[in-house]
Amino acid sequence: MRCQKVVICFFCLLFIISSAPVFAENNREIAKVEVCADVFRQFVAMPDNAPPKALLNNALAIAIIPGIIKAGFIAGGRYGWGVMMCRKDDGNWSNPVFVNVGGGSFGFQAGVQSIDAIMVFKSRKSVDRLAQGKFTLGADAAVAAGPVGRNVSAGTDIRLEAEVYTYSRARGLFAGVSFTGSVLAIDYAATDDFYGASGLTAGDIFAGKANLKKVPPVTGHLLQIIDQYTK
Numbered sequence: 001m002r003c004q005k006v007v008i009c010f011f012c013l014l015f016i017i018s019s020a021p022v023f024a025e026n027n028r029e030i031a032k033v034e035v036c037a038d039v040f041r042q043f044v045a046m047p048d049n050a051p052p053k054a055l056l057n058n059a060l061a062i063a064i065i066p067g068i069i070k071a072g073f074i075a076g077g078r079y080g081w082g083v084m085m086c087r088k089d090d091g092n093w094s095n096p097v098f099v100n101v102g103g104g105s106f107g108f109q110a111g112v113q114s115i116d117a118i119m120v121f122k123s124r125k126s127v128d129r130l131a132q133g134k135f136t137l138g139a140d141a142a143v144a145a146g147p148v149g150r151n152v153s154a155g156t157d158i159r160l161e162a163e164v165y166t167y168s169r170a171r172g173l174f175a176g177v178s179f180t181g182s183v184l185a186i187d188y189a190a191t192d193d194f195y196g197a198s199g200l201t202a203g204d205i206f207a208g209k210a211n212l213k214k215v216p217p218v219t220g221h222l223l224q225i226i227d228q229y230t231k
Contacts, residue, residue, distance in 0.1 A: 029194035030218050033096060036064040036083050037222040039116045043167060044229045049148050051120055051167055056230045061086040061121035061206075063184070065101055068115050068168075078103060080117070081187055085226060086127055086206035093223050093230075095215060097202045098190035099130075103137075103182030115170045115177055119184070120146060123163035131203040134185030137164060143179055 040062075044050045056062075061084060068080030083096035101117075121127050126141035137143040146165030168177040186202045196214045204210035 026193050026196065026216075029098065029190055030216050032066075032081070032098075032190075033083060033194075033216070033218045033222050035066050036096075037218075037225050039066045040064050040118065040222075040229075041225055043116075043118055043169070051118065051146055051148065051165070053229075055120055055122075055146065055165065058122065059087065059120045059230060060124055061127045062226060062230070063099055063119040063121070064117075065099070065119070066116045068101065068117055078182070081190065083222070084119075084130075085223065086121075088206070088208050092208075093226050094206045094208055095210075095212060095219055096194075096222060097205050098187035098194065099184055100187045101179070101182050101184050103179070115168045117166060117168045117177070117179070119179075120165045120167075121163065122165070126163040127206065128203075130184060130186065131201070131206055134183055137166075137182045137184060138180035145178070 044056075063082060063084040065080045065082035068078050079100065079102045081098065081100035084099045085093045085096050088094055123141065126135070129135045129140050135141055141163040142161065143164045143166060144162035146167050148167075166177075166179050168179075188200070191200050191202070191205070192198050194216065195210075195212050197212065200210055200212075205212070
């Protein structure tokens with residue numbers, strides 16, 4: 001009997017250990033969404049240095065990538081991950097899809113080890129390219145540092161030619177980092193973990209067609225903040 005109890009306890013412990021990474025991954029994604037919501041709120045809270053309202057109002061997608069890490073000094077590499085939402089046909093924002101960014105670190109200011117970034121997409125073509133898996137900023141989509149200031153008009157935005165506008169900051173300061181050459185890619189594993197599903201596609205989530213049986217409540221908080229500043 002004692003031996004049987006030991007065997008049962010062993011398998012229970014084995015189940016808990018094997019399940020722990022799944023729970024940890026889900027918690028990690030939830031925490032990331034919370035951070036993304038806070039980062040976006042902080043960006044738009046500084047009107048003189050934030051993306052213009054006219055640009056946000058016409059955005060087709062927004063990516064928020066906090067804590068991009070620099071590896072090496074001046075030239076090296078960088079990596080970060082966050083979320084991206086796409087404006088659906090009805091004008092509402094989609095649920096988030098997880099993305100990661102990697103590439104050369106040219107353009108990082110000396111001494112800056114981590115930055116937060118926002119990417120504003122103005123081209124449906126660039127969103128569709130990313131939904132297929134990944135693309136390179138500057139090669140597959142024209143990218144530029146975005147205009148700032150509350151006085152930038154919608155007419156000015158229309159004349160801008162880039163498909164993606166980037167905004168970055170380090171420790172509360174706007175860093176002006178170049179993302180040309182960086183690869184932006186869908187993080188399928190993180191997306192599946194977040195929704196507790198498998199085989200999800202970015203295109204279906206962006207279009208609101210994915211069968212999401214579980215949407216963590218933190219999603220509503222993020223979308224509420226995005227919606228508040230993009231209408």
